Amino acid sequence: MTGDLVGRTAIVTGGAQGIGEGAARALHAEGAAVVIADVRTAEGNNLAATLGERARFVELDVRDAKAWSHVVAEAQSAYGRVDVLVNSAGIAPVAPFAEYREEAFRQVLDVNVMGLFHGITAVAPEMRRVGGGSIINIGSIGGFRAFPLMTGYVTSKWAVRGFTNAAALELGADGIRVNAIHPGQINTPMTDGADFDTAHVALKRVGQPADIAGAVLFLASDSSRFITGEDLVVDGGDLAGTANWTSVPDQNGRSGD
Template identity: 45%
Template structure:
């Protein structure tokens, strides 16, 4: 982490869950972090638990002035910007026919436009600071389709593509851009999910926020020749399907 000594990081959706775990991991790696979120009480409590190496700032990721203020605060408090993790996201249950236009747009605004806005505003600072890393938290829903969450799937596929476009544009400035694709993770967002949804995975369980955070930490500190890359952490869910044969005494399965 010597290249990032005296430099700052911003983690959106940092108040709890995956975002808070990422902030903790980056602080352990030597960065100082602004945890940005709409959830003030949780965000302030988690930032305080990290001591002087973290602060919380209120942020709606779709708000340009809010983003500018968070980036200003990161550099004013902790030094030149080095890392941005676009983790903020929302999920709405609605299919092609049932999801309202307003909700579809809201999901895409938060999950995709919010990340684009962060990159749009952070990239010039990272360029001026000699480079850095942007990590976009997508989903397995950015690798395969899921029914009943059309807006979420669209936003996460979009974020995957946006990551690749940004990697191509920013590589000459020493800015690496990667996406992370978690499967089911124990967070407040998945609190109501039935654990049976993981039964078909090679690793049949929910992941933990710390496991996603460890992946992000690896991308930031170790994966120095990776950009435009997809890092999947899903218990093997997207590896394929396990075919279960019906009971039989032998011979050919037909």
């Protein structure tokens, strides 16, 4: 533990499981007080109890602006301040474009994009009050490259990049940094049963939530104090291996055909 985050308070949405849980555990281990905010009350309460001191669960549907006010008020009254917000709550419905219902499309945008809007709107005044903060939006490599059968998800994750950039520009003057982490294929309940494809991935493996947590700690801490509006891809070299070569050049750059 570096102690970098001692005295800081972090809110982690989607913190009850998966990448959010990994982030909550890591932030807590580095000394931060952690507010786990999620719709999964049983898992969230269990995690808070496991972490013990400096951890609590507050029920939150990220689409609900009122519930957001409650989360920030709870963090404020329990720990006196809010320094970090990790927006990890997300959904990833799979459906062919032709069968995508309007309601389902709106729902993924509501959770994955409007959730960020409500979150930043809720925490920014509190961060401003304490002289700054760090907001970390969990996007996806789907925000750089489309996945089949996930139009809503891919649209939402491209939006995360635009939103992150725009919010960083606006909030920078208040010392509030806004960055995005874009995970690759990560083993979580969301991807349970997924057919992972690591053949093109540089590191030849699927990631774990702990692989994302290091990036969260970096962006949450003062080590990243001059970084804002940034897209940090944490994918083991998944995007790096995306190029679909039909023939492999030799060492002189000549085509191997």
